[in-house]
Amino acid sequence: MKTEVSDTRHQLSGDWTIAGVMNQIDSLSHYLQELASACKKRIHIDCERIEAIDMSGLQLLHVWMECVRMRGMEAQLLNLTDSMRQTIERLRLGHCFTDNSPPDVV
């Protein structure tokens, strides 16, 4: 299981590069279905356990967050690793994840 659900915090983990993005799809879909019946206004996405991420992984994360927002919820990233931050910065994708506010660190 790549994704762990804990109240309003959602833990992401594993390989989010092109080698591993397909493995993330099922758990992300499952979580989206759970959200459909949940009454939450905001979820936090904890990225601390993401081992590696590249452009394909960031795209997946962005599309998934958009889908979360489409269900009426705010989604915000937490605990980004330095490596993940650097990748976002180098690809200039910061605005895709900030939701008008910088990522939180908890």
Add this chain to the structure above:
Amino acid sequence: MNVDLSQFYQVFFDESAENLAEMERIFLAIDPANPDDEELNAVFRAAHSIKGGAGTFGFPDITVVTHTLESLLDLVRHHEIALTREMVDVFLQAGDAITMQLTGHRDGSSVDQQLIERVCEQLSAISGCSVASPVTKQVQSTSPAPPELNAEAASESTYRIVFTPPHDLYTRMVRMEPIFEELSAMGDFTLTAGIEPHHEFANYDPTRCLAIWEMTLTTDRTPDDIREVFMFVADEDEIRIEKSTAPAAIAPTQGETAPDGGAIQGRRLYDKNETAPGAYGRRPGEKAETSSIRVGVTKVDQLINQMGELVITQAMLAQAAKQLDPVQFENLHRGLSLLERTTRDLQESVMSIRMLPISFIFNRFPRLVRDLADKLGKQVELKLVGESTELDKGLVEKLADPLTHLVRNSLDHGIESPEARIATGKSPGGTITLKAVQQGGRVVVEVGDDGAGLNRDRILAKAAQNSLPVSDTMSDEEVWQLIFAPGFSTAEQVTDVSGRGVGMDVVLKNVHAMGGRVSIFSTHGLGSRVVISLPLTMAILDGLSVRVGNETFIVPLNSIIESLQPLSSDLNEVGRNNTTVHVRGEYIPLMRLGDIFSIPGAVQRPEEAVVMLIEAEGEQLALLVDELLGQHQVVIKSLETNYRKVDGTAGATILGDGRVALILDAVDMVRLWRSR
């Protein structure tokens, strides 16, 4: 989806090695005073391919060196600076540096960063000098570039670049970061990214690229320079570059037309000026046909082993079928005959997969000879003959070190200094010849030089000093063999080229390990030749099976001259236990296989048996066997691996009836006879 990245790395390493080899080949052959434009383009392409690959696979250290090299090569190929011999030297050193970096990434070996930096500084220094020393070719001075182009090149412009990548960008393992970094290094660079909206997660494919990047770049570089950065990722309709004075919002570019005035149409960048397959590193699925595939050596070896088993099985079936009536079982015999033919064809095809042209080794020597000759202050021309001769891949790889030793020896000890050559009436420049030729089932590789030749007296004196058994009556051939003794060197001083006495014994050992032989021919004052004879392959051979007593032996077909039944008058007893056979004026020593291998029941009288004449190392030998059985294709199995070395043999094989037969080695037989 699981992608084994190491597989892609290996392809990158292999292709880069090929590109580096091609660059080195061209640089060694190029005439700096009059370089061929096609060759300059080819080295530029090679450098660019390595850079592109390094960027794609995330080896930024290689990207830095190749970028510097490529920039300089670009100036050279556009005749903006004149090529000099010194530049070629630096280019070759840059190739070495990149090779070291590649090896470091591949094997984890250490990389000399100081050397890398020194090479980059040298390359940069040349680039810096280029402004002050433009090419003064008449053709260029008479055709100046249009003023507007010159102005464009000299002044800075701001470009708006919109990149809408193909959907397979991720699966092609393209990384955009190095591309953005390269653009950033070209001037004032800003980048914004966007991802196409996708609100249906159920049908979302995360391997499909939905990103769009828009950039602005203020630079003095040309649009062509910008395009080249995208060479490996951008297709005709995926990149748009236009002069701009203000940044614009991100918009997908597909289907759009570039505005008039300043718009520069995108195109298939890696096809620029190139139509050849593979030019600028085409991507999989492009129109160009792929002419080869890369397959692991272990897979090929497995195929060859299975082929060997098939050959044995076919021989067993053929043996069993001999007991069956040819009329009653006509169809079976016809089928088996067809099977034999097909097996032989298949075997040849399979064996050819492992065959490589010997140029794979020969091509490294122009550089080695050039560098060493410079170092030693000698003038040497290297001649390569028979580079297309094919040899088993395993042998090609093992032959590299022995040949390197021999060429270095020729350069250091063989070829004299220009002064010494002139003093002896020779031309100041010497010649080293590397030659390969296929002779029957063997490949003969020769390293020859027109230098001083071996010094018999000095070799004998040194051998005596090293307590080796020597005498003045030794033949030249025996004297030359002394240099194969471990630790033997007649060099008066040890240099970093040679003289430590390690080399020739290693050469002999390596060649023997390949089932080969080494011979030396030398004439004092005229030069030397070292001849290495190797089996074409170590897997399968064509042989004639012979019976001696109840045992069967295989004699390689390529060493057999003829077989005959001698008359009593043709036989001569010479001393004790020595018999010669008189054949057309020649007296050939007779070897009784029954005696050598202690086989009971072997025919003793030559008149009642068969004499088989074989040849090796220029000598003939008559083998006494009871009977000739037939021609076979046999799979060679190593005796050393399964038992121990048996004198006079090259291995063993399994016959159709399941019995083991020894395979005779003609050279070893001749040596055995000499030792007796």
